[in-house]
Amino acid sequence: MTRARDAMEHQGHYAGPVSRLLAYAADTFIIGILYTAGLALLRFAVQAATPWTLNVEGAWFAVGAVAWGALYFGASWVGFGRSPGMSLLGLRIVRGDGASLDRRHALIRLIAFPLGYLTLGLGFLGIVIGRTRQAIYDRIADTAVVYDWDAEAAKLRELATRGGHRRTRGAAPPADA
Amino acid sequence: MDDTSHGSPGTDLVPLAGARGLPRELAVAADLALGAGSRALRTALGAGAAGLAVTRAGGRLVARLPGAGLAVRTATGAARPLAAEGARVRGDVVAQAQRALEAVVPAVVALLDVDAIVGSVDPDALLARVDADALLATVDVDALLATVDVDALLARVNVDAFLAGVDIDTVIARVDVDAIAARIDVNAIVQQVDVDAIVEETELGTIVARSTSGFASEALDAARAQTVGVDTLVTRLVERVLRRRSEAPLGPPLLVPEEGEAPADPPLAPAADPPDAPAP
Numbered sequence: 001m002t003r004a005r006d007a008m009e010h011q012g013h014y015a016g017p018v019s020r021l022l023a024y025a026a027d028t029f030i031i032g033i034l035y036t037a038g039l040a041l042l043r044f045a046v047q048a049a050t051p052w053t054l055n056v057e058g059a060w061f062a063v064g065a066v067a068w069g070a071l072y073f074g075a076s077w078v079g080f081g082r083s084p085g086m087s088l089l090g091l092r093i094v095r096g097d098g099a100s101l102d103r104r105h106a107l108i109r110l111i112a113f114p115l116g117y118l119t120l121g122l123g124f125l126g127i128v129i130g131r132t133r134q135a136i137y138d139r140i141a142d143t144a145v146v147y148d149w150d151a152e153a154a155k156l157r158e159l160a161t162r163g164g165h166r167r168t169r170g171a172a173p174p175a176d177a
Numbered sequence: 178m179d180d181t182s183h184g185s186p187g188t189d190l191v192p193l194a195g196a197r198g199l200p201r202e203l204a205v206a207a208d209l210a211l212g213a214g215s216r217a218l219r220t221a222l223g224a225g226a227a228g229l230a231v232t233r234a235g236g237r238l239v240a241r242l243p244g245a246g247l248a249v250r251t252a253t254g255a256a257r258p259l260a261a262e263g264a265r266v267r268g269d270v271v272a273q274a275q276r277a278l279e280a281v282v283p284a285v286v287a288l289l290d291v292d293a294i295v296g297s298v299d300p301d302a303l304l305a306r307v308d309a310d311a312l313l314a315t316v317d318v319d320a321l322l323a324t325v326d327v328d329a330l331l332a333r334v335n336v337d338a339f340l341a342g343v344d345i346d347t348v349i350a351r352v353d354v355d356a357i358a359a360r361i362d363v364n365a366i367v368q369q370v371d372v373d374a375i376v377e378e379t380e381l382g383t384i385v386a387r388s389t390s391g392f393a394s395e396a397l398d399a400a401r402a403q404t405v406g407v408d409t410l411v412t413r414l415v416e417r418v419l420r421r422r423s424e425a426p427l428g429p430p431l432l433v434p435e436e437g438e439a440p441a442d443p444p445l446a447p448a449a450d451p452p453d454a455p456a457p
Binding site for chain 2: 012022096128
């Protein structure tokens with residue numbers, strides 16, 4: 001079982017496929033929730049305030065979702081160098097050499113991002129088998145995804161919690177004694 | 178200086194209290210008698226020495242004549258009683274001289290002003306003539322120290338009394354704490370501190386836990402750590418399937434320098450914990 005103190009040494013390393021898949025899943029979930037909720041709210045507002053009814057279905061729904069996703073990823077990458085899903089998993093986008101991500105490379109990555117799908121998923125293979133864990137859009141934008149979470153604080157939390165539990169057990173007599 | 182007119186310091190005879198009123202005529206008569214006696218004694222000694230030389234020369238001349246050995250033995254036999262008589266007289270004279278000296282020396286010592294003698298000694302001049310280096314060179318310090326019983330010496334030291342006499346405040350006031358602190362390598366000390374043990378074993382850890390951890394943070398830490406573990410497993414599996422022999426780079430060169438390289442500056446700053454409910 002990997003502990004927080006063991007995970008510390010991985011900080012700055014290329015993020016593995018499972019972390020990135022989970023981060024992407026989290027982002028997709030958040031995008032879906034926010035898009036659906038936002039669309040429902042907009043439909044209710046239009047219906048309440050106007051005589052029309054907003055009916056977004058089919059291609060328009062997909063186009064809206066893609067646009068919302070692009071806004072979601074673009075804003076988070078340009079603004080924070082990571083998406084909310086990546087924050088959750090402790091990942092960060094950096095330049096290929098490890099420098100901080102700038103706006104230009106973030107936008108290139110965003111534009112190249114659909115290539116992962118347009119290549120029928122082959123564009124994502126680099127994350128699994130590539131030596132630098134770069135997808136096709138990472139290679140085009142010269143970016144990489146690394147582990148970057150506050151593992152030091154996590155280690156201290158883990159130590160403090162474990163020590164506190166041990167002291168508590170030592171102070172209180174066992175229940176069956 | 179007045180003392181220099183009386184000869185060398187400390188050698189003046191000081192008249193006895195009773196001799197201060199000695200008449201000048203009597204002193205002159207005594208000097209005349211002593212002078213005449215001294216001259217007569219000197220003359221007699223000179224004559225005796227000459228006679229002795231003549232006798233030795235005559236003896237050597239006679240010893241060369243025929244029958245001299247017999248004559249010498251006869252003369253020696255005749256002279257032996259005379260020599261014995263002479264030895265006895267010499268003994269008597271020596272004894273009388275000793276008695277005379279025993280009577281005279283105390284009187285002479287009484288005439289000496291010892292204080293004046295001692296007072297006239299210049300200790301500085303005396304010490305200046307002492308070659309201290311040569312003196313010390315002859316001292317075997319090791320042998321000297323070997324004879325010292327340090328334990329016994331220390332046992333005789335009353336440390337409590339010594340410390341009672343020490344004004345600690347004064348001593349501390351003279352200590353330059355800033356200079357001492359400047360020589361302390363705080364970084365080296367801090368390097369030796371096991372922060373993990375402090376956090377785990379002390380109440381400080383409890384404070385850290387209460388102030389930083391919550392259910393969400395702990396769950397997130399655990400999830401991230403587990404994901405890193407799974408990533409490592411998957412990576413190893415892929416490496417094995419692809420039969421890669423060379424090791425892949427662990428991370429970007431600025432974040433994970435190669436072996437022997439110094440870490441790049443600046444490293445990636447640790448990111449703040451993400452919000453539990455991420456914003457869009």
